[in-house]
Amino acid sequence: MTSAAGIPSAGRAKLADVAAMAGVSVGTASKALNGGGRMRPETRQRVLDAVEALGFRPNQHAQSLHTGRSWTVGLMTTDGIGRFSTPVLLGAEDALGAGKISVLLCDTRGDAIREQHHLRNLMDRRVDGIIVTGRRTDPRPPLTGIESVPIVYALSPSTDPADTSVVSDDQGGAHLAVDHLLATGRTRIAHVTGPEHHAAARDRARHTIEHLERSSLPLATGRVHFGEWSEAWGRRAADAVLRTAPDTDAFFCGNDQIARGVTDTLRERGVSVPGDIAVVGYDNWDTMALASRPPLTTIDMNLAEIGRIAALRLLEAIDAEPAPGLHTVPCRLVVRESS
């Protein structure tokens, strides 16, 4: 694309234009740009000056054929892009996009055929690596049919321990919540959480029980209240807990929706939060945590950090320094008015 005056317009100059202006062959101009080949420094400088003058930018596709790298990473979400995968995705995009790596988005929606279609496409495009993320913390089977492309699993770890997975520290999260409640004088702690077949519910419950046992404390109702990740379940469970153990002085809930349901029931029964009973949630989902009355103390999984670290691990693996195994990212406690 050349303007009327014969000067190529900025950003669309071709390598041939650069070579012509520098008075060298296209091959020499190419070598000067890629840092390869032997040439006099003055020659290389003339090429670089021409690049500057013409606003030349190399064609990435041509470059990729030279370097064997596409500077592209696939970001595959396995079950829709939702509240959990979005921050992971943004964290990864942040770490990758700051450089010259672009992110190819693939949403497989848990459909094996879509996953294969996207994988084929990513292979055809010669991506340098793939980040796989999902909505749940349950381990997932590794991607199959991938040859020699580094993969990092974020949030949902691979079932293969030889793969690289970056996950949230559910144990640390449960400990933060329990320690906070103990430190504020609570000893009769109930645990209300999601479905038992979800790893997030099961793991947090187990770590809660084990950590309380270190202080020789049982759960207030003697058991975990597994149910759903919903406000409605939180409301029902709060009633059940108070019926079984009226002296309960704290609820640790598996997510913020449950915690919000619990606070609604407590308020409607005239129980003061945190005066009579403290409530701690999980997720730090601002919409829930801030709209709750009172606003919720909760555990933040640092999802964006999980995405960022997954991206950094992937970049290392692309540079032939893989770090296989499970990497955990610590949670943090966010204290608000409910505890």
Added chain:
Amino acid sequence: MTSAAGIPSAGRAKLADVAAMAGVSVGTASKALNGGGRMRPETRQRVLDAVEALGFRPNQHAQSLHTGRSWTVGLMTTDGIGRFSTPVLLGAEDALGAGKISVLLCDTRGDAIREQHHLRNLMDRRVDGIIVTGRRTDPRPPLTGIESVPIVYALSPSTDPADTSVVSDDQGGAHLAVDHLLATGRTRIAHVTGPEHHAAARDRARHTIEHLERSSLPLATGRVHFGEWSEAWGRRAADAVLRTAPDTDAFFCGNDQIARGVTDTLRERGVSVPGDIAVVGYDNWDTMALASRPPLTTIDMNLAEIGRIAALRLLEAIDAEPAPGLHTVPCRLVVRESS
């Protein structure tokens, strides 16, 4: 990459392997694949048989140099990927990804420097087109510095009417809500919404007033209650409305969070919803609409459809059939128990 037996492994065969097996030159094999050049049908068939036998897949970068198309589209979100941009993004990815087009994700977070960085990157990668989406319905200035790459704006329209923008039909949404309330016998309708400086709040309010006027009805309180997009504002506004106009028989709210706050206040004041007062929200955000007591009747903007149509308009523009101007996507009414 060739296995011990000298048979290239599936998916990594080179064009040279295909040519060797078909007994033709690499140039002929390339022409056979790209559909160009003249050759005997038997020759072309031999090449295609070799492709099949070797599981050969063409290198996209080499292909792009041939066709001048990268089969890649940039998806740029201007203010984070959130509740509104995610469905738009998924709708677009769905429409594009079903074919062989890949989506390059760029999140600019409203930062002009990040936007320029991403744009340069997209240009360097020779994307075939760009979809720009945002969180708000307010018009945004067009992207600058783009040469001859089609752009479609989704949800947040461009301020330039010559650009192609796909937006939600806020007028139709307001009409659906008002018509539903009138049809169920309500005549004293209050309108509580977000900040007046947001187009979504302003536009829905204007269309609500104009549509009520057609039935010779004023707003119950004589004015629009502008405030915040929050439950807390909904709770406060419900009190204010009932103080000013105790005979109010319906609330039409600018979003589901406000509507949920309104229903909470009504329930806590012993007002029956929908027995005494009907409540209609906006967004059909399931977390809010379903957790509300009772679950909310609301307006769904069909955000995924906005993304899908933006992608289809972009594909047409890439095929040199642009459709400039503002395209609106109809809303739909979702009736639940609050009305």
